[in-house]
Amino acid sequence: MNGLLATMRNALAEAAAKRAALLSAMTIMIVNDAVWVAFWVLFFHRVGHLHGWDSRRVLLLLSVMTSAAGITLGLFSNARRVGQMAVEGALDAVLALPVQPLPFLLVRRVEPVNIGDFAFGITLFCIVGHPTPVHIVVFAGVVLAASVLITGFLVLTGSIAFFAGRGEGGELGFHAILLLGSYPVDVFAGAAKVMLYTVVPAAFVSSIPARLVLSFDPARAAWLVGISALFATAGTVAFTRGLRRYTSGAVWTRG
C-alpha cells in the first residue's frame, strides 16, 4: 500500500511540476465540457421538457459524469490504456516490480487534462445541484461509485486485448460508456435501454447517480454500489486472467 501511495504521489508531483501545461490542459477540458452545457441548454431551450428531464437535471447528470470520469481518466488514467499496453507488450516493467500490477498501473499516471473534467464537474454541481450538506454527501458518494464503475468497465474491456490480441475493444468500450453516460437514460427505449443497464452500464454512471442526488433512494443506491463492485471485480479478474496469457514485447516503459 505504501508503494502505491508513493507511486501516486510521484505521478501527481510529475503532473504538478509542469504547472503551465497542467493549467492549460485543465482549461481546455473545462471549455470542452462547457460546450456540452451549451448544447444541452440550446437543446432544452428548443424542446422544453423530455421524459422528466429538463436542462437543470441534465446539467446535474453532466456534473456527476464529468466528476466521475475526471477521477478515473485523470487519476487512474492507465485504465483506458490497458488494452493498448497489453497488445504492445508494454507491461514488462510493471511485472518486474514487487507490487500488485493492476493497482500500480492504475495509479502510475495522472492525466492533467482530465483533472479539468473533475474541476468542471464540481463547479457545475455547485451551480445547479443546490449543494446542501446532504446533497454534497450524496454527490460525493455517487461520484465515487460511478468512478469505480467506469474504472472497472475500462479495465474489463481493455483486458479483452489479452485474449483477442487487439486493443480496439477497450477503445470502443471507452467511447461507448462516456458517450452513452452523457445522455439521460429515459430518452432510450427497448433494447438500447436494456443495454445501458447491462452490457454498457452507462445508466449507473450518470442517470441513476443524478437521480440519487435529486431524490435519495436507499434501494437504488444499493444497486449502484452493487453494480460498481461487480464491474470492479470483473475488471480485476479479467486483467489477472489476461496477464497469464500476456506475451512480453521486451518493451520497457514508464507506464
Next chain:
Amino acid sequence: MSSRANAATRKLTTAARTAAQSVIAERGGIGVAVGFYVIVVSVLSGLWRVAAHANGGRLAGYSAVAITWYIATTECAVVSLNIRMIDDIGRDIGSGAVAVELLRPASVVAVRVATEVGRALPRLTALAVAAVVVASLEAGAPPRPVTLLLAYPSLVLAIAVNIVAQHAFAAAAFWLRDAGSTWFLYQKLVFILGGMLIPLEALPGWLHGAANALPWRAMAYVPARLASGHLEPVLLLEQVAWLVALGAIAAAIFGAGQRRLQVVGG
C-alpha cells in the same frame, strides 16, 4: 494540363491511394469506427427523434425521419476523420519531424492533405453504408432519396474542407511549437457551429447567423442538409468555395512556417 501539373497530380494521387490501401488492409480500424459510429448515431438520433415526437412530430423544420438522416450524415462526416489530426500535425511540426518531408519534391501540405483524404475515404464509404442502414432501420426511408446522390459527393467535400482547415489551424505550431489541445476546441466548433450535434436551424437567431458565415457548416451541416431531403445543390458550390479559400490559407501558412523552420534549423 502541363506535364508539371500532371506529375504533381500523380504524386498526390499516389499518396492518397497508398494511404487508402493501408487503411483498407488494417480492417480492424474501420470495424471499430463503424461500431463507434452506430452507437453514436443511435444515441443522438434517438434523442432528437424523441424530441421531435414530443414537439408534434417536427423540430426546427425537421421531421423525426429527416433529423435521423441529418444526424446519421453529420456523424459520418466527422467520424471518418482522425479526431486528433491537429494534435498529430502540431507534434510533427513541433518535433521537427516535418523537416524530412521538406526534402520531397512536392508540397508538404498538399501531400499531407492528399494522404489524409485517402485515409478517410475508405472509412467514409464504410460509414456512409452504415448510415443508410442505421437511418433506414431506425427511422425509415430517406425523406427524398434523390438528395442522397448529392449527399455522398458533399460528404467527400466535407472531409476535404475539414482536413484542409485542420492543417491551416495546426500550422500555428510552426510558431507556437505545439498545437496542444486545440483540437478539442476545433472539434467543438464543428459540433455546434458545424451543425454536427444540433441542426443550425435549431440555434438561436444570432448564433445561426454566425454559423452561416463560418466554414464549419461546410464540414457537417451541408451534406446532412442534403441527406435530410433538401434538394439544394448550391450548397456543393459553397463547399468548393470554402475548400479553395481554406486551401489557399493552409498553403500560405505552411509556406511561411516552412521558411521559418528552415531558419531555425540553420
